[in-house]
Amino acid sequence: MSKPEMNWAAIDADPRFQELHRKKTSFLWGLMIFSIIYYFLLPIGAAYFTDLFKVKVWGPVNIGILFALSEFVVAWTIAGVYAKRANAEFDEMAAAIIKDAHNMGAK
Amino acid sequence: MTQTLKKYWPAGLGLAAFLLCTAAFGADGAVEDKFKWMTFAVFGAIICVTMYVTYVAARQTHTTSEFYAAGRSVTGVQNGWAIAGDYLSAASFLGIAGLISLYGYDGFMYSVGWLVAYITVLLVIAEPCRNIGKYTLGDVLAFRNDPKASKTVAALSTITVSTFYLTAQMVGGGVLIKTLIGIDYEVSVIGVGILMLSYVVFGGMKATTWVQIIKAVLLVAASILLVLFTWGQYGFSLPGFLSAVVADPKVQGQVAKLIGDAATNMTPEELGQRFLEPGLFLKNPIDQISLGMALVLGTAGMPHILMRFFTVPTAQDARKSVIWAMAIIGGFYVLTLFLGMGAAMNVGAAKIISIDKGGNMAGPLLAQFVGGGPDSWLGNLFLAFVAAVAFATIVAVVAGLVLAAASAMAHDIYVGVIKGEHATPQEQVMAARVSSVIVGIMAIVVGILAKGQNVAHLVALAFAVAASGNLPAVFLTLYWKKCNTTGVVLGMLVGAISAIALVMVSPNMTYPLAKIAAANKVLEGVPAKDGKPAIAGALAKEEGLMAKLAVAADDAEKAKLEKDLGGVKKAIAGAKKDLDTFKGQTTSMVGLEKPMIELKNPGLISIPLGFLCVILGSLLTRDKRSEEMWDELYVRQNTGIHAEAASAH
Numbered sequence: 001m002s003k004p005e006m007n008w009a010a011i012d013a014d015p016r017f018q019e020l021h022r023k024k025t026s027f028l029w030g031l032m033i034f035s036i037i038y039y040f041l042l043p044i045g046a047a048y049f050t051d052l053f054k055v056k057v058w059g060p061v062n063i064g065i066l067f068a069l070s071e072f073v074v075a076w077t078i079a080g081v082y083a084k085r086a087n088a089e090f091d092e093m094a095a096a097i098i099k100d101a102h103n104m105g106a107k
Numbered sequence: 108m109t110q111t112l113k114k115y116w117p118a119g120l121g122l123a124a125f126l127l128c129t130a131a132f133g134a135d136g137a138v139e140d141k142f143k144w145m146t147f148a149v150f151g152a153i154i155c156v157t158m159y160v161t162y163v164a165a166r167q168t169h170t171t172s173e174f175y176a177a178g179r180s181v182t183g184v185q186n187g188w189a190i191a192g193d194y195l196s197a198a199s200f201l202g203i204a205g206l207i208s209l210y211g212y213d214g215f216m217y218s219v220g221w222l223v224a225y226i227t228v229l230l231v232i233a234e235p236c237r238n239i240g241k242y243t244l245g246d247v248l249a250f251r252n253d254p255k256a257s258k259t260v261a262a263l264s265t266i267t268v269s270t271f272y273l274t275a276q277m278v279g280g281g282v283l284i285k286t287l288i289g290i291d292y293e294v295s296v297i298g299v300g301i302l303m304l305s306y307v308v309f310g311g312m313k314a315t316t317w318v319q320i321i322k323a324v325l326l327v328a329a330s331i332l333l334v335l336f337t338w339g340q341y342g343f344s345l346p347g348f349l350s351a352v353v354a355d356p357k358v359q360g361q362v363a364k365l366i367g368d369a370a371t372n373m374t375p376e377e378l379g380q381r382f383l384e385p386g387l388f389l390k391n392p393i394d395q396i397s398l399g400m401a402l403v404l405g406t407a408g409m410p411h412i413l414m415r416f417f418t419v420p421t422a423q424d425a426r427k428s429v430i431w432a433m434a435i436i437g438g439f440y441v442l443t444l445f446l447g448m449g450a451a452m453n454v455g456a457a458k459i460i461s462i463d464k465g466g467n468m469a470g471p472l473l474a475q476f477v478g479g480g481p482d483s484w485l486g487n488l489f490l491a492f493v494a495a496v497a498f499a500t501i502v503a504v505v506a507g508l509v510l511a512a513a514s515a516m517a518h519d520i521y522v523g524v525i526k527g528e529h530a531t532p533q534e535q536v537m538a539a540r541v542s543s544v545i546v547g548i549m550a551i552v553v554g555i556l557a558k559g560q561n562v563a564h565l566v567a568l569a570f571a572v573a574a575s576g577n578l579p580a581v582f583l584t585l586y587w588k589k590c591n592t593t594g595v596v597l598g599m600l601v602g603a604i605s606a607i608a609l610v611m612v613s614p615n616m617t618y619p620l621a622k623i624a625a626a627n628k629v630l631e632g633v634p635a636k637d638g639k640p641a642i643a644g645a646l647a648k649e650e651g652l653m654a655k656l657a658v659a660a661d662d663a664e665k666a667k668l669e670k671d672l673g674g675v676k677k678a679i680a681g682a683k684k685d686l687d688t689f690k691g692q693t694t695s696m697v698g699l700e701k702p703m704i705e706l707k708n709p710g711l712i713s714i715p716l717g718f719l720c721v722i723l724g725s726l727l728t729r730d731k732r733s734e735e736m737w738d739e740l741y742v743r744q745n746t747g748i749h750a751e752a753a754s755a756h
Contacts, residue, residue, distance in 0.1 A: 006739075006748070006749070008738035008739040008742050008743075009738045011738075011742045011746075011748075012738040012741060012742055017742065017745070017746075020745060020746075021741075021745065024745065028230050028231065031226075031230055032226070032227070032230050032231065035223065035226045035230075036403065039219070039220070039223045039399065039403060040396060040399060042216060042219060043216070043389075043392060043395040043396050043399055044392070044396070046212075046213075046216055046385035046386070046389070046392075046395075047385070047389075047392030047395065048392065050384070050385060050386060053384060053385055054384050056380075058345070058346050059345075059346025059347070059349065059350055060346060060349045060350050060352075060353045060379075060380060060383060061345055061346050061349055061383075062380075062383055062384065064212060064383070064384060064385055065212065065215075065349075065383060068212075068215055068216055068219055069441070071219045071222075071223065072219070072222060072437050072440070072441055075222050075223050075225070075226055075433065075437060076433065076434065076437060078226055079225075079226070079229055079429070079430050079433050080430075082229060082230060083426060083427075083430050086426060087423075087426075091423065094745065094746040094747065097746050098746055098747070098748050101746075101748055
């Protein structure tokens with residue numbers, strides 16, 4: 001299945017891979033949890049905070065509509081933040097590991 | 108010989124489908140007879156373009172990688188458009204605009220979840236799957252779990268999810284085409300089926316991808332055009348546009364109809380404003396949250412979405428494609444606010460419902476309106492264009508689903524399990540094509556058999572099964588060291604089966620006793636009780652109206668009474684038909700007199716259950732291969748070392 005001469009356990013144990021793993025995990029989980037909480041605020045708010053959602057702030061535009069529109073902005077922002085960090089940081093870290101992968105604890 | 112066949116079959120099949128459609132020319136539909144040629148001209152143009160694409164793609168499709176993954180040659184931007192084309196089904200294009208046009212705010216709230224779902228896809232699924240996967244969901248799971256066991260359950264689940272979704276699309280599509288242009292239901296199901304089959308069988312993933320891209324571009328173009336016309340006259344001001352919605356008597360009337368007695372003490376202004384507030388459509392918040400969970404986690408477990416990530420050359424392109432897809436899908440859903448609200452005020456809920464109860468015709472009717480109305484040339488050209496886009500939408504979504512189901516059947520079951528990975532490249536491609544034909548014919552047959560069935564809940568069910576069965580297994584395989592074969596098999600089976608079982612005992616099913624009671628209530632009315640006034644039955648109303656009509660003095664009064672009488676007669680006929688249909692029946696399909704649970708969407712229960720079973724199964728058993736392969740999987744999914752490379756041309 002895998003091509004020979006790769007010591008996966010050694011790569012896994014490499015400090016650079018560990019750092020990539022650590023950074024990625026905390027970043028991804030943070031974004032994921034934030035996005036899920038923010039999303040479920042919409043149905044919860046619509047059901048239990050109806051009076052707040054009804055407050056008009058901009059002509060007939062009420063908080064409910066602004067909040068629903070903000071869901072789109074937040075989703076796009078999360079996507080942008082992730083792409084920026086992944087392109088700038090994670091890809092480079094991975095590339096450095098790939099470059100040395102063959103020399104790590106050669107079997 | 109086969110080469111010649113390959114060259115001309117797509118064109119021949121396209122022509123056959125087109126002739127089949129035009130053969131039914133002339134029946135009733137939203138498009139008037141004298142303007143139908145326009146719809147067919149746009150249909151014909153779309154079919155010609157997609158057939159040319161299929162012809163080109165067929166010449167480049169020889170290997171399995173080319174058939175299932177377009178030779179991994181799709182760029183990130185192209186894949187983003189294709190994902191949008193795969194995802195924006197007729198239900199979202201016509202259905203959501205319809206919901207907004209009938210129920211205002213709640214319809215718009217509904218559309219948010221469909222975009223947020225892609226955050227899960229972007230953050231945890233797209234890149235790892237591209238790095239370790241080959242063609243299917245089964246490949247991802249088989250990386251560290253027992254290949255035969257995991258491929259079997261993955262294929263079963265893929266085929267189940269795709270069939271649910273496919274049935275909903277075929278039935279919805281057939282009804283839609285009938286409503287729009289009056290083509291017979293069976294004819295349009297067969298027409299959609301033949302077209303979709305010719306794309307998939309001859310052009311594989313490459314043709315499917317381009318059909319989806321073309322459809323997404325058309326859909327976005329049509330929506331932008333409509334929004335320019337509807338929103339532009341208010342100077343693209345949000346408060347300006349919504350003020351007009353609030354002030355519109357048709358919108359106010361619809362709200363008054365929806366809230367009933369509560370409307371009596373409200374000013375017209377307040378009624379209009381109510382359209383922009385939650386609570387007109389979604390009554391049960393727990394159900395709403397349950398559906399949200401299924402959407403946000405189910406999209407990431409949809410086999411036909413997952414499959415799209417194997418078509419790009421690298422994980423970076425997979426990332427880029429989700430970003431593009433999110434921009435397109437999100438932008439489209441923002442536009443639905445203007446499409447729906449615009450239809451509510453310009454066309455009016457009453458007219459929309461008169462053609463289709465679910466509101467599906469809101470977008471097409473709005474198109475007709477902005478072009479100049481039912482008698483104008485431009486209005487009908489717009490309507491024709493939107494109808495043709497709806498048709499392209501159905502074909503593109505169905506093609507993606509058939510390809511996903513066929514790959515599970517051919518690649519996972521036939522090559523992986525039956526042949527034990529020992530099949531020649533030629534055998535593999537042949538298996539893929541034969542499976543596509545089988546799935547396609549099955550889709551046509553199921554589509555025809557399910558005529559007249561209520562299939563709306565099948566889409567929600569497909570998402571629930573994907574979220575409860577597929578996602579926990581994929582997610583934990585990718586991110587949890589202790590995950591193993593037993594856990595994956597147990598989790599997928601329990602997750603999927605519990606989601607289906609919960610729907611079978613939910614209010615989604617038909618309960619004859621409730622139907623009979625409702626029909627009797629319509630006919631006989633409700634006697635006064637606990638201080639609430641009595642509600643007159645339709646039979647009593649009919650008598651009363653007849654008596655009034657007999658003594659009515661002027662014509663205006665007569666006309667009004669006759670109109671009311673017509674409505675009452677319709678209600679009586681509907682109720683009597685229900686009484687007839689359910690006569691003597693007491694239980695639903697699974698033998699229940701009433702729903703066992705109140706949840707319409709099972710996700711809230713079945714998703715945690717799916718995760719729990721993967722975890723328990725993994726902790727209670729040991730699997731050497733799952734443990735040994737973890738290091739390799741984890742390094743590869745994070746770095747992309749040894750990822751399936753693009754095939755050279």
